[in-house]
Amino acid sequence: MLRVGATKVDITPKAGTHLAGSGAGEHRPAQMVIDPLYAKAIVFEADGRKVCILALDVTIITKEWAWRIREAARQFGFDPEAVMVHATQTHSAPCVGHIMFDPEFPDLPADIEYLRGGETPYYEFAVERAIAAIGQANAELRPVQLGVGTAVRDDLAFNRRGVMRDGKVCMPWFYPGQHQPLGPTHIRHYEGPIDPEVGVLCARDEEMHVAAMILHHTCHPVNVFATRYYAVSADWPGAWSAEMRQACGETCLPLVMNGCCGNINPWPAFTPDFTPDHRRMGRELGNSAKAVIERMTFSDVETLDWRVKRLPIPLKPADPERLAFARDMLARHPEPLWKDTDHIDPEWFRASSLMSVEIQRTRSPELLYEIQTFRIGNVALVGWPGESFVEGQLALKIASPAKETFVAHATTQYVGYIPVAHAFPHGGHEVDFSYWAKLVPEALDMIVETTTGMLNDLWSANHQLQTISEVP
Numbered sequence: 377m378l379r380v381g382a383t384k385v386d387i388t389p390k391a392g393t394h395l396a397g398s399g400a401g402e403h404r405p406a407q408m409v410i411d412p413l414y415a416k417a418i419v420f421e422a423d424g425r426k427v428c429i430l431a432l433d434v435t436i437i438t439k440e441w442a443w444r445i446r447e448a449a450r451q452f453g454f455d456p457e458a459v460m461v462h463a464t465q466t467h468s469a470p471c472v473g474h475i476m477f478d479p480e481f482p483d484l485p486a487d488i489e490y491l492r493g494g495e496t497p498y499y500e501f502a503v504e505r506a507i508a509a510i511g512q513a514n515a516e517l518r519p520v521q522l523g524v525g526t527a528v529r530d531d532l533a534f535n536r537r538g539v540m541r542d543g544k545v546c547m548p549w550f551y552p553g554q555h556q557p558l559g560p561t562h563i564r565h566y567e568g569p570i571d572p573e574v575g576v577l578c579a580r581d582e583e584m585h586v587a588a589m590i591l592h593h594t595c596h597p598v599n600v601f602a603t604r605y606y607a608v609s610a611d612w613p614g615a616w617s618a619e620m621r622q623a624c625g626e627t628c629l630p631l632v633m634n635g636c637c638g639n640i641n642p643w644p645a646f647t648p649d650f651t652p653d654h655r656r657m658g659r660e661l662g663n664s665a666k667a668v669i670e671r672m673t674f675s676d677v678e679t680l681d682w683r684v685k686r687l688p689i690p691l692k693p694a695d696p697e698r699l700a701f702a703r704d705m706l707a708r709h710p711e712p713l714w715k716d717t718d719h720i721d722p723e724w725f726r727a728s729s730l731m732s733v734e735i736q737r738t739r740s741p742e743l744l745y746e747i748q749t750f751r752i753g754n755v756a757l758v759g760w761p762g763e764s765f766v767e768g769q770l771a772l773k774i775a776s777p778a779k780e781t782f783v784a785h786a787t788t789q790y791v792g793y794i795p796v797a798h799a800f801p802h803g804g805h806e807v808d809f810s811y812w813a814k815l816v817p818e819a820l821d822m823i824v825e826t827t828t829g830m831l832n833d834l835w836s837a838n839h840q841l842q843t844i845s846e847v848p
Contacts, residue, residue, distance in 0.1 A: 378677045378752075379421045380579040381516035382588035382629035384414040385509040387433065387502045388608060389470050394490035394498075395608070396435035397467030397601055399476065399812075401720035403490055406470075407606035411614050413469050415506040416631045417513040418579075418588045420752055422680040427458045427750050428510055429590065429757065429784075431631045433610040434502065436493070437463045438473025439789035441503055448507045452514040457684040459510070460748050460759045462784040464634045467601035468609040470498045475790045478732035480739070488712065491720060520579040520587055521674035524755055524780050527664040528572040532657055533595035535570055535766075536641035537804055538563035545804035547641075550602070553648030563645055567802060570594070570640055571766050571773075574664040575782050577755055580674050586624040590757070591616060592782040593661055594635030594766055595642050599654035602643075612642065615658020616665070623666055633784040638763035638793050638806055677753035681837065683830045684749075687823065688742040690816045694734055702730035733814050743815065746788045747827050751834045754779040758827060759787035764794040765806070768820040775828040777835040794820050 388409060389395075395404045413433035420427050428449065446456035463472070474492035477484075489495055538548045540562050548563060575592030597611030610617070613632035620630040642657060643650050705727035713724035736743075748759035756778035760768075762785065769783045793806040797817040800807045807813045 379517040381513040383512040384416040385505045396471035401725035410609040415509040417509040435471040463786040464613040466597040466611040478735040523672035523674040525668040527574040535566040537567035545802040548645035599652035612657040616661045619662030636764040636769035686744040702727040756781040762791035
């Protein structure tokens with residue numbers, strides 16, 4: 377019989393800790409806490425095999441620190457490859473690991489370490505507590521049955537790439553109707569889709585209490601980032617978790633797997649006077665999830681398996697003109713060039729980002745991209761590093777042999793954005809060649825194809841299909 381253990385450990389930073397998410401070479405110290413941050417771990421065990429899903433309410437985690445967690449999980453009996461480390465990517469939290477500059481980029485003074493994306497004392501604090509969460513979850517294993525179901529919502533997340541009259545792309549912002557009474561008429565349409573799915577995987581114990589649940593939706597957690605810039609918050613994943621904990625009891629641990637939201641934001645382009653509100657979003661997702669659970673049936677599950685593959689993906693060739701600009705800038709200004717007290721000169725920061733990619737490309741022309749696939753009964757849980765565009769997730773869900781496929785983005789390592797190939801000619805933040813989109817345009821297709829093959833292998837390896845009851 378399947379057993380599950382689940383717990384959470386507080387990882388809320390201290391006042392003054394640098395908050396990630398802006399990527400603009402500025403200091404953004406935490407000033408207040410709207411809601412706490414957690415490391416949440418759910419362990420699944422059957423027939424001596426174990427997998428763990430660890431979700432951290434942080435912006436990003438890098439490979440170095442994710443592997444510290446995974447290697448430490450050996451002490452609890454885990455194969456490190458059976459531990460999925462996922463950052464929910466709230467932009468109102470620190471990151472764990474230096475995400476902005478390559479490790480070989482020249483050292484920066486300790487007092488401006490934050491320019492690399494964060495600060496080592498917080499990394500150590502969060503990782504220590506994340507390891508503790510895995511150990512506690514592993515110690516609380518108990519028999520469960522599982523249920524799974526989905527709902528759909530198209531009013532909570534929106535494609536954030538607006539195609540303008542000239543065919544180029546902008547990132548829509550929310551706006552007051554009095555300033556644009558006819559709406560943002562410079563935008564003609566959204567470039568792409570969203571994923572409206574609200575997924576729920578529930579583990580119910582022998583006393584018919586929901587011990588743990590995995591919740592799946594797809595949207596950048598930037599409600600608080602856009603409205604209260606210096607506040608700490610788990611954004612909508614935290615608010616959704618709180619709603620479900622209130623509904624299902626204090627002994628229930630809800631864990632959110634945020635999907636491929638590289639081109640998805642929580643506000644519409646064409647609705648005036650929209651106010652981003654993470655608690656409202658959490659309540660609405662909670663209403664949908666509760667409706668799913670009310671219709672859910674549960675059954676025993678024995679099939680538990682996983683696959684991991686490291687896919688070599690080429691880095692894009694360097695743009696000669698931009699690379700020359702970066703080398704010239706850093707030759708003239710090897711030390712950080714300041715715009716004001718709290719902001720680095722944007723041209724210096726851009727040059728440093730460009731050079732960081734060139735250092736990485738010189739070291740290796742390919743990035744080893746780690747894909748994780750877990751099978752729990754007839755549900756697939758997939759881990760993809762980076763900020764993939766939602767089109768890749770949708771393609772995988774259609775191709776997957778599983779009844780339900782939930783994808784967690786921002787797992788294991790930091791690789792930047794992974795757009796669809798047709799987005800590159802349109803331009804925009806997510807396809808910027810300097811740093812954010814460093815992989816070749818066909819990378820997302822490569823990832824979908826490889827993951828599909830991994831899932832097919834997982835399903836063909838188990839001829840006796842164990843099912844999780846579906847919502848009727």
